[in-house]
Amino acid sequence: MTAVTEAKAVKAQTLPDAQTVTYVKHWTDRLFSFRVTRPRSLRFRSGEFVMIGLLGDNGKPILRAYSIASPAWDDELEFYSIKVPGGPLTSRLQHIKPGDQVILRPKPTGTLVHDALLPGKRIWFFATGTGFAPFASLLREPETYEKYDEVIITHTCREVADLAYGKSIVESLKDDPLIGEMVDDKVKYYPTTTREESPKMGRITDLLRDGTVFRDLGIDGIHPETDRAMVCGSLAFNMELKEILEGYGLREGANSEPGEYVVEKAFVG
Ligand code: A2P
Known part of the structure; x- marks a missing residue:
């Protein structure tokens, strides 16, 4: 292939999946959110993920x-990202501006969806860092409030400023x-920090184990009959929370076999 035909091939391959950036907000020097146009044909369930990225210098897409x-009903798509120093994608993605194009593969998937959970009364969303993103979708999803009487969102971050995006949602x-x-009054927000002074300090895992969360929220624990949970954070966080939830008697669910809790790793980080 000549350079010209190669360039054309790249264009033909990537352009159908290009979307336009409509909004960018930098929350801290490490965190930003952005919105892009939504392909008309894209259907997804609130809580799912897609592959997005940019074209690398070699003409090949860098996708993550x-x-x-954003919720499934929104006209646009929103994403929340960390800026990884030297990260192949995020070191470039952090510079996007409205009008720029990003690549978006329109194949949504994921386990943090209502279909993967059995009916319950109260749902817990446990997030660390950018793991808040799927819950930013689910908190704005009507089905969440149709299905549950109570919605508890916990968010653990290192510093107070890292909580800002979640707090604003x-x-x-x-x-x-x-x-x-x-x-109504269904949502209870429980933010905690681990490396900067704030009204509630500590890892959510420790605050669950010693019962602080339940005392603070006036709840008598987590029970398989009533409580459902979705977990999104680092691998270590997910493993710890899995163990804690299993200890309460909750069983992991999947799209094919709904259960009492579901887990997904926060991807970019
Ligand atoms: P810590 O500061 O004690 O490590 P990160 O920025 O590294 O992704 O972490 C985001 C937040 O998640 C931090 O507040 C961090 O606490 C917390 N965290 C990391 N690992 C775990 C874990 N295994 N259990 C609970 N919280 C965790």
Whole structure:
């Protein structure tokens, strides 16, 4: 292939999946969120992820899995990302501006979906860091409030500023034209920090083990009959929380066989 035909081939391969950036917000020097146009044909379930990326210098796409942070009904797609120093994708992606194009493979998938859970009364969303992203989608999803009487979102980050994106999503719920009235007083937000002073310090795993979370929220524990959970964070976090949830008697679910909790790794980080 000549250089010209090769370039054309790359263009033909990637352009059908290109979407336009509509909004970018930098929350800290390590965290940003952005919105892109949504392909008309893209259907997904709130909580799922897709592959997104940019074209590398060699003309090949650099793609990573990203949870869709916007709900399934939204006209646009939102993503929440860390900036990994020297990271092949995020060191470039952090510079995107409205009008730029990103590649988005329209094949959503994932386990943090309502279909993977058996019916329950109360749902817990456990997140660390950018693991908040799928819950930013699910917190804005009407099905969450149709299915559950109570929704508890915990978010553990190193520093207070790392909580800002999640906090803004939670604070915006009541004013949301679609779900504002459904949310009512169902949502309880439980942010914690581990490396900077804040009203609630400590890893959520420790705060569960010593019962602090339950005392703070006025809840008598997590029970397989009533409670469901979704977990999204680092691998170590997910493993610890799995063990804690299994200890309460909850069993892991999947799309093919719904259970009482589901887990997914926060991808970019
Ligand atoms: P810590 O500061 O004690 O490591 P990171 O930025 O490394 O992804 O971590 C995000 C948050 O998740 C941090 O507050 C971190 O706490 C916490 N964390 C990391 N690993 C675990 C774990 N195994 N269990 C609970 N929390 C964790």
